[in-house]
Amino acid sequence: MALTTPPRAVIGTTYRPYRRGVENAILGGVCGGLAIRLGVKERTVRILFSLLALVAGLGVLLYMVLWLTRPRSGEDEAIGHRLLGRRRELHRVLIGLIAIFACLFVLLSHGLPNIGIYTWPLLLSLIAAFGVWRGASSDERRHLEELIKSAPIIGAPAARTRRSLWLRVILGVVLVFIGLRTLRHVNGYWGGTTPIFYGIILLVAGVLVLLAPWWLATLNDLSGERRARVRVEERANVAAHLHDSVLQTLTLIERAAGDETAVTRLARNQERELRQWLFEPDQDAQSGEGTFTSQLHALESEIENDYGVKVELVVVGDCASDADVLALVAAGREAAINAARWSDASSISVFAEVEPDAITLFVRDRGKGFDVDAVPHDRRGIALSIRQRMLQHGGTASLKSALEVGTEVQLCLPRKS
């Protein structure tokens, strides 16, 4: 008997993917996001996690794993995924991992196998926390920095009052002291690795509490400095670009003030270039191999430059270029040049659509048009360059024209794959 899986979406309820919360986040938004996903109260989820944390620290580990593997609401990538994509960060995390395991290995080989049940989950959580810190998006990073800064004792605001200073020093010293005491027990009556582990944790916590404000201050300085530097660089880049392109063109326009076509051409050229720079910054990088779209953009600027005719280019979809696509673009180019030369229209519309099974390309002008039947059959432009070329590559070409209405060339290229 075959089981039918019930459809996931129930009418009346929308399917909500589980993302970590942002608005209702305390730490990483894991509980908040889960509460939204399940439609229960946040407090319920938090209490559950806390209870689970008492069971050998599993709650903490689960929390960290979810933090690493679930994307934050409004972001596409989970932190873990992002770390995997970044080699250097991944290496750091791996090195940390190896170091910790090496320490444990040394301790274990000294015949101290008595590791407390909390040790492994907590250790793994620590590693995960390190990963989260390295891989958090800049937005989340800011949230975490704010969180640390507003933490009750170690946070930066606390550093200001004298009372909290004393509190911090005392707490730090006490932690360090207990840590040292615990470590000394190793050779005493307790034995085992557990006290070593907790001793080290207490020691580190003590040092952290003592030094946190300074660390935070340097962190702030560093990131502030980095931001400022980035801003200055960005500004210099923009200024350089504007100078190279826009200012030059404006000077040329001033010089050519009498020549209307020259001015229009210069202005259009600059407009296109600036637009490209502003809105499609990656185009330059791609143009090496050239996709269908980038080739059409090149065609657009070529026609506008050489013939002073405006090209209204609309492309839907994109695909990689091959010999067939090149032929299609070449045929389109021929059609556009014909339109620019003979139609007397001030603008040409070029529309291309890439569909799974075919690419279509339309070149249209609203110029004077011509009588299709009156053109001798051997006229090379249309016959050879357009129709022949398309037929050779398995495509089709057709042409419509009417006097005083305009001309349209329709090209269609079936796709093989």
Place this chain on the structure above:
Amino acid sequence: MGQPRVFLVDDHELILSGIRSELAGSVDLVGEADEVEAAIEMILERTPDVVLLDVHMPGGGGLAVLNAVSEKRPTIRFLALSVSDAAEDVISVIRAGARGYVTKNISGPDLLDAIYRVAAGDAVFSPRLAGFVLDAFSLEGVNLEAGDVDPELDQLTPRERQVLRLIARGYSYRDIGTELTISTKTVESHVSSVLRKLQLSNRHQLSHWASERHLN
């Protein structure tokens, strides 16, 4: 209906005066503003038929004006006007309620035509906007959850697709009517229905798609 009452919003004085001289005599210019706050106040006070709205302005841009006004006076229609063709900008003003989008290099008669169309309650799609819509509603969006798609709103009918393709190819509404042997009024109703889908569809890829397109 006489001349539509038109209000201009643009922070560039040159553009304002250019449009003013192009439209003078053909429409009833009831006022203009060069910043968001003033624009909202004056539009609410003068209730024009059509607001010609620049998308990029300091202080929230055209989007802020749109949001503030359309809540209180839903009858005022907006035609967005911009130098930018970026999909993100185009889609966001349309989704906020603008009935059309034209770029600033549009010719005088075309702009006038667009204004009259918007005043009559129709939609105005530039070829590029038509291309965007085709792209955004492309069939590759089938990776949606099956229960998530509302066929009424999230898919274009074959006829609407045809009309959009012709707009993208540079056909005027009248040409499209001739081509498909339907009346211009029918073409307009197809375009209006696409506009409605564009505004109401909750395809999350729509805004997602636009911002992604901006990035690459």
